Amino acid sequence: MDLSRFQQQLKGASSEARALPPVDKWDPPFCGDINLEIALDGRWFYEGSPIGRASLVRLFSTVLKREGDNYFLVTPVEKVGIRVEDTPFIIVEWENNGDTLVFTTQSGDTIPLTDLSQIELRVPPSALRDDNATAIPYLCVRRNLWARLHQNVYYQLLTQAKEVRKKENNTTITQFSLDSAGKQFVIGEVTS
Template identity: 45%
Template structure:
């Protein structure tokens, strides 16, 4: 199932759309097995162990991705194949800050050029590694899919952080679309 032509076969099955993403949530094809495709933590896509160097191809593959439970798939109307994702399928590589205070809007752009604004529909969350205490921030991109926030972008968020009490604890966090997103406990 993982020959060199498999990736091209999948691309050929993607229906052409005028605008927006293909409706992968509506497609329920038969599972055809796993292919040797992996998305590394840094957002690099690999096929048969080799980085996919053509950004338009990566971007197109990203539009047919779906996560069911803990598993990731590339889905077309006729085929569903499993892929490996090391952490999150996308990386938020830039941040644009619009406004300030509670009216502030945080606009993220991913490595595959998805643009999302943190808010009620696109939550920002931070997981902390219990062993290293290193934070891993994520922003919701689309149904069940998140972007790992690049370290440089996270530093920008830290610079924007303000204190606020949440459930009796003092947190540092950021505002976007009227929602406060805690990013770490306030050491003060």
């Protein structure tokens, strides 16, 4: 599979530049794996070299599909496997838009935080884990594709978070939460 041929297929797949293609409705044959990887820091690599064109990363990110633990780039006519070290997206910016927090990924996706199912606390891969294996927030971008908050974004959010302590079975749990769209989202917790 040649990346430029894949790119040509994508140009004809969507008539609207900003619309997301219906990859969940596409069921093309699997054509094998390509040497494309999304690294822990959110950078995309092809054949070991970084893909420097943001527009190309954006294009490929719109046709990303996850099936179980596997990731694929999909066109209407073929599906190719890629490697993802943790998540395909990294949240690199955030803003408070009225009463709703809005997050932006490294590929330009924007996600308003409006539903409790959009956020999960997960222990990150060992390369990013602290000694206590503290769970950090992951945010659903679309379908079953998730983003991890960049460390700087996470620290900024922690300064805005409300701190609540509660006792459970002789253990004190401190939760850090943010309000968005009239709901309270837990972005971290520690026990003592």
